[in-house]
Amino acid sequence: MGLSASAHGLTIGTLPTGPLGSITDVPGIHVGHTTLSDGDIRSGVTAIVPTQLDERRHTLPAAVAVGNGHGKLVGSTQVDELGTLETAILLTSTLSVHRVADALLTHELTRPGREQVVTLNPLVGETNDAYLSDIRTRPVRERHVLDALASARPGPVDEGCVGAGTGTCALGFKGGIGTASRVAREGARGWTVGALVQSNFGGTLRIEGVRMPTAELLEGIAPSPAETSGVADAEDPAAAAQATEDQYRQGNSCMIVVATDAPVDARQLGRVARRAIVAMDRVGADFAHGSGDYAITFSTSTEAPAMPDPELNPVFAATMEAVEEALVSSLVHAVTTTGYRGHTAYALPLDRVLERLSASGRLPRA
Template sequence: MKKGTFNAITDIEGVAVGHVTLDGPLDGEDYRCTGVTAILPHAGNLFKEKVPAASFVLNGFGKTAGLIQVEELGVLESPVMLTNTFSVGAVLEGTLRHMLSENPEIGDSSSSLNVVVGECNDSFLNSMRRMEVRPEHAEQAIRSATGGEFAQGATGAGKGMICYGAKGGIGSSSRTAEHAGRRFTVGTLVLTNFGRGNECRFPGWVAPEEPAPETPVAGSDPSASDRDEKRPDGSVIIVVATDAPLDSRQLGRLAKRASIGLGRTGTHIHNGSGDIIIAFSTGYTVPHGGDDPLIVRETFKDDHPLMNDLFQAAIESTEEAILQSLLHAEDTRGRKGRSVKKADFETDPLG
């Protein structure tokens, strides 16, 4: 399918992405190699003008915040925030601070706020126990968010992530669908931290050397360094955005298709992998409060051929977003002197 202007989630008008990257040595063998990424659905007040949203959990080994309410009410009222596993609380607090500063009525004369945060485990490279990500980093990521082109690869929440044994991180892509003069775009942003090197099916892929296994051969006595080399199963967070006017139910269907794009890349969806998809639409907004009990909105027909095109767009943009996370990454060092190299391709995976 055709790609958008930027081939990124920011091809959806109003969507903005911001990063804060933390990179540098701490005391001893510790190293901070982590960060925060913020995805803003539109440039207005997200609490007052919510967007329809849904989520799909392919494998639930994850520690997200806010998805229960998204599923119950079908709307998103905060930025989608990404970080490492032990920093979900700090990022939630920082995002809440930002939203409270914009909306003095929250928690007072109005309702509470649902903040959505996704995570992946970057503890192979990042000293995650140090909890270096603080609330102010989340606020900074939100304030720095812009449309158009943005950094990908080993940046923001993706700084310490590993994908298919090579350096992973942030990746994005988009696809467009047209019918009768109307054009709709689906854009995907991923945080990749999953898979073993021999699983990857991208063209030209050269599988990196695998780390030493955690379980020793019978009768052997592995060294501490061998045990340290065991990497967690990982996770992936997939954020799918579209300007097509889809309701929450339809966005749930779109989110499920993104998992097909993930599967196309080769992953086995490991036991310890949190594979979580969040989808939202900017096709219309849902106002907060007010006296009118009715909302009039335009939505898609499920049986229109364009719906199939949107499904295909979600699959293709997810698959390429994962590839882009590898292509944009760079050799990265982290704690205990560890390092992870960027992906090696024998041939151009994009042809």
């Protein structure tokens, strides 16, 4: 498990973080992974488990926001209709999503208190890991899902090339799983907002407003199209740089999960979810045609009634900062990965990122 993005010198926003800087700072939230990394396979499962869902409490208020619907999010329409979450949330690879949903049903139907259940809504999201993994083999099996659920724990969360982030790419670099948290305050009251992301989308990375073009950050690390094709690029260096940028824009889609203990209802969680999608813009997402971008939000609070809408501003701010940091953290913790057909996704070179931030006045100079 890695340090938070802020521990690596990347400070995102101004709000205080939770003690772990992860979605598990929200009490009762557990996370588990199954990682599949062998030969042509770079895939897996990530489970976000609200332990509040037990034999006494069968639903939590929840919402889904769609930035772009080019995805296969199983179970979203019932969340929209009823405003409730009934199961753990699982993330995986695009062509494995239905197997994962079936395995999640198997798990849930055997839990205490569900012996007579005849309808249940599993919630499973995905992104496409075909660049680094032989996706058509659909490598995820029931045992991998059950292992991810069984391994779910509180405490620090493994990030980067783990679970559902094993084969993902984002913003021209190796993507993965990222997490972060923020404390939202309204007067004397405080709530925790935690985010976990599966990053796999295109664009040009920005951190604290500073552009991090892939071609420039990976110069001398990753081969350019000119090097791999044997064609000289000296006559048109600008075109060569753009070609390199395009080469490493592999990846599409993003899953965002936001948990909070703030007393908010399903309608308000929909407002929170839309802010979570907005946070993708802060890191440079291009929101391309093929990018299925979704945010799932839920609350574990038992307070009633819900907080007044004018008091939501701290929750909105905490959500956007937590998601922004989680997205950056997914890159910070990923490592260079070679997978299917020899395709390689290169890790974000943190030293070069810090140099750019320092040169732009975003970090104190050494």
